[in-house]
Amino acid sequence: MANEVLTTNIKHLLGSLVAQGVHEFVVSPGSRTTPFALLLAEMQHVRDDVRVTVDVDERSAAFFALGMAKTMHQPVALLATSGTATANYLPAMMEAHVSHVPLIALTTDRPAELQAIGAPQTVNQTNLYGDNIKDFGAVEMQDAHADVTRYIDYRVQQMVVTAVTAPAGPVQINLPLRKPLMPDLGATWPAVVAQHIITGQTRADWQTVQGIAALLRDKRAMVLSGPDEMTWDATQFERLADHFKLPILADVLSGVRPSDHAINGIDALLEADVLADDLVPEVVIRFGGTPVSARVVAWLRAKDVQVIQVGQNAAGHDHSRQAEITVAVDEMGLIADLLAEPGSDSVAFLARWQTVKTTLTKTIASTDMTEVALPLAMTSLPTDSQLFVANSMPIRDMDNYFMPTRTIRVMANRGANGIDGTVSTAFGMAMTGKPTTFLTGDLTLFHDMNGLMMAHQAQLDMTIVVVNNQGGGIFSFLPQAAAKAFFEPMFGTPLPFEIADVAKLYHADYELVADQARLRELLAQPAQGLRLLEVKSNREANVAEHDALLAKLREAFHG
Amino acid sequence: MANEVLTTNIKHLLGSLVAQGVHEFVVSPGSRTTPFALLLAEMQHVRDDVRVTVDVDERSAAFFALGMAKTMHQPVALLATSGTATANYLPAMMEAHVSHVPLIALTTDRPAELQAIGAPQTVNQTNLYGDNIKDFGAVEMQDAHADVTRYIDYRVQQMVVTAVTAPAGPVQINLPLRKPLMPDLGATWPAVVAQHIITGQTRADWQTVQGIAALLRDKRAMVLSGPDEMTWDATQFERLADHFKLPILADVLSGVRPSDHAINGIDALLEADVLADDLVPEVVIRFGGTPVSARVVAWLRAKDVQVIQVGQNAAGHDHSRQAEITVAVDEMGLIADLLAEPGSDSVAFLARWQTVKTTLTKTIASTDMTEVALPLAMTSLPTDSQLFVANSMPIRDMDNYFMPTRTIRVMANRGANGIDGTVSTAFGMAMTGKPTTFLTGDLTLFHDMNGLMMAHQAQLDMTIVVVNNQGGGIFSFLPQAAAKAFFEPMFGTPLPFEIADVAKLYHADYELVADQARLRELLAQPAQGLRLLEVKSNREANVAEHDALLAKLREAFHG
Incomplete structure (x- = not known):
């Protein structure tokens, strides 16, 4: 037993997480995470209620975990190596905090004796996410004192309970580790006793x-x-x-x-x-x-x-x-x-x-306009399928015009409303195994293009409908659209590439969809692997079409 | 003058930044940034010592600014919209803090009266970067009180001085803004008086x-x-x-x-x-x-x-x-x-x-091994060219084996040593206009692939040498390489795509380079636009080649 204390304590930490309902782990590889990653892999091997998914981009990984936690209604743990890797979690932690999602960020760290003396890859990870988490704890993994193991069991379980108790939210567990980092593989797993913490429910008088x-x-x-x-x-x-x-x-x-x-x-x-x-x-x-x-x-x-x-x-x-x-x-x-x-x-x-x-339904049914018609087409998705919607224009159109006749689970990152991390959140949602579709503009797709990697990495099926309006469509609805000289470079930000080439890079099926009937036909069939459906739009025409629809509504109600 | 107070105060803020030597601005578009972005565009139009660059991915933008600041030896300002956009700056802020780079993060925010009451896209941006900055300040942009404008001039200049004074580091200026956000374009720019703050120099007795x-x-x-x-x-x-x-x-x-x-x-x-x-x-x-x-x-x-x-x-x-x-x-x-x-x-x-x-020089000159030979090939770069090196294996090989005969500026993000943001940092370096090369592994390239966008967005020339060893090469040198069953999925993380397809997506020239002579020939000629040169490697063979080189060294010294 070359590294017995570390191995035992990590098993207690992982066992404590599982004891409180953490069954999904999203790992971003690194050197400092080595003992956790290997023991997670072993735990996945020896028990069937644990799943480990690897996502190399930590920003993506955190949003991926966010999508899982929201869809599966359970806490999801993240594991990152020390340094800037941990900083990449902040955008998703912020979203999780505002939308009350219990993410458990396990941030491995350099040991205390390497802090603040110029050791490489060593930053201050204490309270790294500031006000964006519910609790911060540091747990010692390499102390053989008898109290330490019991503390790990107690404190880690307590932190998961904190994360899931309303109002739910993320927590950070910082894990300082010194070398050697290789755990003992193949040793017995200790039983961790689950604390039964009944948090109760607040009811009205x-x-x-x-x-x-x-x-x-x-x-x-x-x-x-x-x-x-x-x-x-x-x-x-x-x-x-x-x-x-x-x-x-x-x-x-x-x-x-x-x-x-x-x-x-x-x-x-x-x-x-x-x-x-x-x-x-x-x-x-x-x-x-x-x-x-x-x-x-x-x-x-x-x-x-x-x-x-x-x-x-x-x-x-x-x-x-x-x-x-x-x-x-x-x-x-x-x-x-x-x-x-x-x-x-x-x-x-x-x-x-x-x-x-x-x-309203009658009026919009008669429209065949591009972006407005997308929410109508989305009603063709199969029963019990899932639909993740990007912020900015897609979510607004969906809120107005999407009224399905069957159960279709719709989600968005509608807390902090970022355009970051949406691809990954959608893929996290797809981890349920249910047919999943992601409706997005081209700019939002670009922001988290790395998230597409998860189609291969986690063997996920996904249909992505990309409304390609060549940049930031929502700005065309805002006053700055009038500042023509500066608008295009500062706000329009057209992307210099083809969606078809994105599809090729990630080995996705691709189709440029020209009309709503074809889109409905495609959406009715769940994707096998990754499928990118491009719908071309035009920012200025889209503003005109939205205005035309409002006019039709006025006519329908007053005309 | 529809929005005179806001317009005047923003001009004072921008003028104060320029007065203390901030000439480069990196903007990520958003709604809340509108008045700053438009007035920056106007400022760039009316004076020739200001340059504004747009980078839509805030994580990339911050590393891009980092690369500029390090290479140009001057503070660089960042501008982000409210919400998770600002959180994406954290990885680069962390690196800037550890490597003493003066980044000025301008984070626009929702106004005070929308905080903590469920307003969309509203998060707590106060002290967002925690211990990773030297100073935090919030500046009021919409108060007409006479003291406010003078305060902006004073405080903003003071913060830039703080950022550049040794030990240098980043600062955050938070900017709460209420609607309407459209500034008055075309109005006079006020003169901002530069404070002369002499910080002196510490000398030994x-x-x-x-x-x-x-x-x-x-x-x-x-x-x-x-x-x-x-x-x-x-x-x-x-x-x-x-x-x-x-x-x-x-x-x-x-x-x-x-x-x-x-x-x-x-x-x-x-x-x-x-x-x-x-x-x-x-x-x-x-x-x-x-x-x-x-x-x-x-x-x-x-x-x-x-x-x-x-x-x-x-x-x-x-x-x-x-x-x-x-x-x-x-x-x-x-x-x-x-x-x-x-x-x-x-x-x-x-x-x-x-x-x-x-x-040493004689011994390594006789090698034609793939990854070890790359530092030798890099000596073919033109005089006064720039070379950005990714962390992990490339920087270690370069440190050992790169000894140029002419001045070649070598940089890396060697503070927190992240694998994130390297593409963007390299492109920031290219903003000097000098021939720039980026040496990276495939996994690091992937982590910040969005950074490639800047070739088009800022019209930059860049040669990227991608050592494709299909994943995380450094882990093969670490003890976990022995844990064969879990190694490949947890650490190897092979990427599922072709570098040639990445090149196609970003309209880059591409060549698969088979030998060192051809690589030297290519490197001697600066790129026009974006050029991706792929060098295929193999993680296990690379370990063996490093070992063989060590044996050769032993023979040369003792043999």
């Missing part, structure tokens, strides 16, 4: 439940379900809406679409200014994160609607500052409580909103 | 100078010149060595090669164990950062050599803990002082080392 039920029953009330990717059972929203006869302003990331009560397109309807006064609610019960639609929160404030905000993750997260009542309790618990109260039979308000939805 | 001079004159003394990319005039080392007849253990990143006094290959000589006892110095005067050679510092300790460590950046940076005397003064100042003292005529020790060098 009965007066609050009764008060909210009365408002939902007696007022013109709506649900606003914002993004939530980790904690909800979306069918409960349908039951709540049915019980009180409520329309649901269902964010595309709420998981609540499809539903008879779900309304889409609120941002377009508000932009077109086609909503009659009798569609304004008196009360809105709001769940989840900040909606994709910027206009809907502004509208609630402008109309002085009474907003009740519900949820533990999103408590206080109302940048319209409109919510009068914040109910910081478990959402599913509150819905269960509300369902036990008397409901409502009055369907008039709901019916008016359903008519709006019908008119 | 005369007793110290005389004491060191006596040691160099009377003992078997050597110079160890470690990496330094920012502050040195390398010709002074030659003068110092000539004055006291000193051999220089010249790190490949010291800038001291070529020189009659410079010795290369110290790591290989120590590994082969061919150095006779009479080559061991009594005294070493050490300059610069931690040497590429890990063995040289261990050797000095094992032989109990008296080490005098000199420098402001590297004071206390001796992870061998061998230095008895640390002289934390300006290096060039100390050399000037030493040159004023009496020198030495005794050339015996220097001559013995020069014989070692001759034997």
